[in-house]
Amino acid sequence: MKEKRTDLALEVRESFPRNHVEVKGVVLEKHYCPEGKAQITTVQIKDDAGSKAMKKPKGTYITIESELMLQEEEDREPLLLCICGQLEKIIKDLKQKSVLIVGLGNREVTSDSLGPKMTEHLFITRHLEKELGETFMEKNEFGCVSAISPGVMAQTGIETEELLESIVKKTKPDLVIAVDALAARSVKRLCKTIQITDTGIAPGAGVGNRRKELNKKSLGVPVVAIGVPTVVDAETIIGDHLEHVLEKQGYSEQEIEQFICEILTSDTENVMVTPKNIDASVNRISRDLADVLNHCFQKKG
Amino acid sequence: MKEKRTDLALEVRESFPRNHVEVKGVVLEKHYCPEGKAQITTVQIKDDAGSKAMKKPKGTYITIESELMLQEEEDREPLLLCICGQLEKIIKDLKQKSVLIVGLGNREVTSDSLGPKMTEHLFITRHLEKELGETFMEKNEFGCVSAISPGVMAQTGIETEELLESIVKKTKPDLVIAVDALAARSVKRLCKTIQITDTGIAPGAGVGNRRKELNKKSLGVPVVAIGVPTVVDAETIIGDHLEHVLEKQGYSEQEIEQFICEILTSDTENVMVTPKNIDASVNRISRDLADVLNHCFQKKG
């Protein structure tokens, strides 16, 4: 079967047939944020069997889904606090860490500009320590935050992994947090879902151009990835709908696959499906994620 | 049958079944630009029967299709001259006219920002006549060009037709040229096709939000529309692919319609299909169209 493109572990898990009540090595839990305004699904890939089945590295994948992401500013606040909470769960002693926040993606492509736009709103402090001293930092309860938007390989000619490896080696953060736009399989998740994972990320996956993985192995420090789906592959959306209809008609999986292969041309490769309000959504979410990270690192409890 | 969304007269014509060799009242001609680098299709809707069949007003619709639109600047030049030529064909005595160029669409939405971005690159001269005199204008062979990007109704609270009617009444141009992003049915036409028509335009059609028509009747002067398709409706692309498969399987038109109706949910209404490089394409094409219009109006033959 032609692979369904999704960066969401939750959607990979959902793609198993209904009667697969359990996927070996994969644990799934659902709960709701206080006030029930956001659904939180935790997928844990426990072992190699689970990793192989899910085609994703071992680790924890938290998905937060909420219609609140589209609401007015005041209404989004409880959601943002819920995201903070999930980040604190996935990163032990978050507030004690020095962090390099990376805005992945291409700022010249609206649907891929989430990461770079997010970094514009960060409160950066790493240089203040040198300039104003440690006492100043402690008095103001500032964490040590640095950030970079390295651009994509077509803009730099350099693998993001190469760039970040050298920067991490030089600036020695305890932790990298990488923020990126993702590809989903379902349009109803676009711009309403956040995935947080401790497994790192392969930048460019969201735009069909997967690059070398950013993770503890490649960068030398833990890499937490925060992703928001902004696009669905046109081929995925067409294929899913066709599959749905043909299954109902009783075609076999193999026959369905053949139909879909025949019908998808090179034209559909170069197009993507995005929300009609993608420009406004990316602006709003990039600001929200920066607010979440500023809150996590700058106000010690 | 659920209507297939397209703003291109050419695609409406193509949607008639193959054995309809002729649609009454509709004349179609194809030819190639010098050097064969662009295909030009002229659809003429001659009478009310043709208008009813095509669901479009009577008039001439010229479609220019060329892969050159994606090429480097030097390579696009012959195409731009070809577009100039078609404009001169559709507007008699073009160079003698005073013109109001209107950039339709929403500059805050990338796929809809073609019109407003185009106006940024126009060479505006109407005010120079007052300031520098008619002799200056003649000596420099300047036409009389004014322009406006009125924004969309959600930004202004005012129908574009109301705005333009009042501006035309006040400033009295001989002609309005309206530039807008369109919706196509086929992804392979996106950002590679230009439609020029003397029938005016309904702004917002390209984003599924059709407003009052801008035409000679509503504005009082001839309205030439230049449109470039930048989006395909997600529902259209899914429906077209399903139809294709189900037809092959021998289903009736009615059965196919029912399948498609069942499968399209409210989720697919709020998303659109665009080229992956939509940001760069809109920037390039808006500049090209401004160059075409500057060339048409500023260098008298």
Place this chain on the structure above:
Amino acid sequence: MKEKRTDLALEVRESFPRNHVEVKGVVLEKHYCPEGKAQITTVQIKDDAGSKAMKKPKGTYITIESELMLQEEEDREPLLLCICGQLEKIIKDLKQKSVLIVGLGNREVTSDSLGPKMTEHLFITRHLEKELGETFMEKNEFGCVSAISPGVMAQTGIETEELLESIVKKTKPDLVIAVDALAARSVKRLCKTIQITDTGIAPGAGVGNRRKELNKKSLGVPVVAIGVPTVVDAETIIGDHLEHVLEKQGYSEQEIEQFICEILTSDTENVMVTPKNIDASVNRISRDLADVLNHCFQKKG
């Protein structure tokens, strides 16, 4: 004396020599906003003598000065409420009015883009009345707000006054509120001062390119102008400093004028003085002014 460029009535009043305790026909009052965080100066030009002395039309000019304009979002809130209060003072029964809000200026020139950027954040309602009915409007306590950013004459070829006159005639608002970037004389007022006046405005004054006045006489409805100084003329800042030094040395006004005339070349005409953080300031203030206007018109008391 070469005229000192300022759009602030307050600065014109200040420019009279110290011993002019009173300028005939001009009344000046100062007070502080609750909590003392903003200084409010009201200049009233009462009669023709005052108008001639001040070289400004008769009417009320309210200037709000506050360092809060540069602060974090939470801290600016009392200031924004104070601006709302001053607007309500200058416009009787504000909440009952239908209003056309005009964003003056050139969005392509950072220091002049305040008006157009402000309109992007407005909550527009005029079209909802037609679509959803009067009951909907009343139930939600929505006023009737329309908006336009007409662009500057170099972009449109049309006088802003011509454009607005025709739009006002067609859409019949009770009131026009025009928002524009201004020129100040003193750098310490840049981006920290708001002038509200019931006398209308001459767009482009802030960039040295004064156009026809927008006021009750030209547009047919009252015109309230809200302006924020973003630039100082380079010639003004040089001249002011020279004057200050030469006065101290005992030179006569005439001698000083001659010195300044000699020293200012055509080079200094084409440059302007702006805050180093002008980009961020214009973004912040345009959003704040939209918030103020949204608050004024959408939540009836």
Place this chain on the structure above:
Amino acid sequence: MKEKRTDLALEVRESFPRNHVEVKGVVLEKHYCPEGKAQITTVQIKDDAGSKAMKKPKGTYITIESELMLQEEEDREPLLLCICGQLEKIIKDLKQKSVLIVGLGNREVTSDSLGPKMTEHLFITRHLEKELGETFMEKNEFGCVSAISPGVMAQTGIETEELLESIVKKTKPDLVIAVDALAARSVKRLCKTIQITDTGIAPGAGVGNRRKELNKKSLGVPVVAIGVPTVVDAETIIGDHLEHVLEKQGYSEQEIEQFICEILTSDTENVMVTPKNIDASVNRISRDLADVLNHCFQKKG
């Protein structure tokens, strides 16, 4: 004497009193580009004495001044070729080198965004070598070009020098070319002057926030800097004009200095002088410099 802020070696040289016919260790040559449309001044700082007098590192500083920089695209072409020629003079065997092009500055501050905007228009090739092979590169006569816009320290929390040192160590270019906006002393040079130097650069100097130097010593490879002045310090322009007047009146250097110190307040520190059309100029020049660099590296002779 309070130091006059300029990043142009030419202006430092000009600041010596007229009777200093010669500054020891500094050689100055002027000539004109073919067709006389650009004036080229080469300042060579030959030894430590010259370096101390000029307060700049030893090396070659080429300044190209031309009104053509403001002209239409076709007219600027000979100037761009002239800049290519000067670059080839300062970098031996330019076309054989692998180069890392760095866009210095803050893309969120118009007057400082020249470097980051330039990188958007570069033709990047370094990654193609890996993907398509050396033969492909040779066949197409592609050089090896990579690029980065690291952002400024307030955005990243990391010294640009730290970032670049680590990237250079990892990616091993033969050469770094750094492009930055500069501060000039004279407004008539703004956006009409290009300085090319083989001595490297201290980023942020142009906005009064000098950071660690980027040069062969710090980065390990030669650093050529290309700078274009976009701002004049407000204090510099005021001081220069005052000095000019007071000199005429016969005041001593010391007295003049005292006057100027007294008159410049903290207000004038936070403002800058830029051309009124700075937005358009930065867009145009950033594209031109990218064109120059693309031409230098992609078409082997």
